[in-house]
Amino acid sequence: MTTQSETTGDVRGDVASIRERPAAQVLIIGGGINGLGTFRDLALQGVDVVLVERGDYASGASASSSHMIHGGIRYLENGEFRLVRESVTERNGLLKIAPHYVKPLKTTIPIFSTFSGILAAPLRFLTHKQGSTKERGAFLIKTGLTLYDSFSRAGGSVPRHQFAGRTKSLQDQPELNPGLKYTATYFDASVHDPERLALDVLGDALATGPRARSANYLEAIGTQDGGVLVRDRESGVEFVITADVVVNASGPWTDLTNSALGRRTEYMGGTKGSHIVLDNPALLDACKGREMFFENEDGRIVLIYPLKGKVMVGTTDLEADMSVPAVCTDDEIEYFIGLVAHVFPDIAVERSQIVYSFSGVRPLPHHDDTQPGFVSRDYRIVPGTLPGLDSMTVLSLVGGKWTTFRALSERLSNDVLALLGVDRTVGTAGLAIGGGTGFPVGDEARRDWIARYGADIGAERAESLLERYGTKAKAVIEALAGIDDVPLASAPSYTRGELAYLIRTEHVVHLADIFLRRTSLAFTGSATRAVVAEIGEIASSELGWSLLRRNQEEDAFVGELSTAHGVHLVAGNGSEAPALR
Secondary structure, three states, X not given: OOOOOOEEOOEEHHHHHHHHOOEEEEEEEOOOHHHHHHHHHHHHOOOOEEEEEOOOOOOOHHHHOOOEEOOOHHHHHHOOHHHHHHHHHHHHHHHHHOOOOEEEEEEEEEEOOOOOOOOHHHHHHHHOOOOOOOOOOHHHHHHHHHHHHHOOOOOOOOOOOEEEEHHHHHHHOOOOOOOOOEEEEEEEEEEXXXXXXXXXXXXHHHOOXXXXXXXXXXXXXXXXXXXXXXXXXXXXXXXXXXXXXXXXXXXXXXXXXXXXXXXXXXXXXXXXXXXXXXXXXHHHHHHOOOEEEEEOOOOOEEXXXXXXXXXXXXXXXXXXXXXXXXXXXXXXXXXXXXXXXXXXXXXXXXXXXXXXXXEEEOOOEOOOOOOHHHOOOOOEEEEEEEOOEEEEEEEEEEOOOHHHHHHHHHHHHHHHHHHHOOOOXXXXXXXXXXXXXXXXXXXXXXXXXXXXXXXXXXXXXXXXXXXXXXXXXXXXXXXXXXXXXXXXXXXXXXXXXXXXXXXXXXXXXXXXXXXXXXXXXXOOOOOOHHHHHHHHHHHHHHHOOOHHHHHHHHHHHHHXXXXXXXXOOEOOOOOEOOOOO
């Protein structure tokens, strides 16, 4: 694997490997989960494939998910039965091939009426208009869950749903709104570390050999000399990549990428979704380890989700303006606080408890006057060509979501293989991803793994690394052997050696990459000034930064935390750190 530390002049090693051989069978533009999944699939077939991503891997729409792998029960009302069946199948599959990151998620729906929404539901189904904003009642929810269960019969990995009346529901969760009439509980799945799962998908592709190459912070900016002109956003170096097929997997930015390449399209119409993360022990306890998933009075589907010792609350579904960055607004925060009060009226939620917020744009298709909540979450692949490059086919991906990324990538790869005249040799259904390979399932297997690899670092540390990286923890443990590894003074759940290993091997370019996508430090509110300085020192040592560069990286990350995530760190003297704009 080419790493950031391997450089050729001022050009990073990942970029240099592409620049030295700028021709491939396939060029993928976009390093979100769908672009990465397609990269992995094609690499496994032995295709000569290059992937470029203008930011960090999984830093766009893929970083703004609700951390769910779900069958999409609400898609039933849209009549998207194919998507629900595929989603349930993929959910069940990911529980098996990525068990280190994808776990069963117990989900409870609080229900406040019996028959509400019955008259409005057929209208919503037929027209995809919002219609009545009344919450769906028990009858509709029971019907939907029964149908949902039917999609899980083959290869089901989760139990069927259960209904409970008011008395039993309040016995189980006493803090629930006493005005409810029922609760319905079913299982979907969670992905606690989506960005790390994306890195595992990338790693699988690069492990196939030198015919699979990729680089982050490498942007497609136009066409030139019969190929796609790219610019390294770090060094400013520009060069042309030629390919037989170009896959535009830019997510919400698909039209903007096509425009940069000289082809005007209007495929996309994404919607904005925001979340907040709360440090609220009472709310965490009230959830009883399960996600609360329900329809608010305005018809939006929202969730209260215990995650990493905090509680995530989301999401909105608003029209997005791609010309401005998506951020969680004050109005959205008030909306989230209100919906928590609707479910748990006696639990106080204050703005001061918000340790992190994030917002992103879903890669949805152009939808005219269709209500955002009813825009299809399915995907399609649109072929085309570029002006002056008729021999180069461009496949634009419209739509897609985390749950179905493997199936989508397989379908997209099949289209590419057909264009290349290449046969598929490896299937990805049932093929373990990254640290899910050989992951110990069951208590006995887990104890054996920990005993085997924890001899030198201790059982507790080995278990922690297994949780964090799956079986790829073995490589981390080997890297720590023989060094005087010590916990970070400012964040002792990580060690200096572990952070140095991540920086060396996981394509880190900026300090933000570490906090936002290689670790959970920002998400859990653990990114203090002291942590920023300590990890900045480690990154500076590993990546050869000057003192000026290190200071710039720290200031840039602190500014990004403030402007994009609502986190305002304080300086050593207790004053608020200035946000960079």
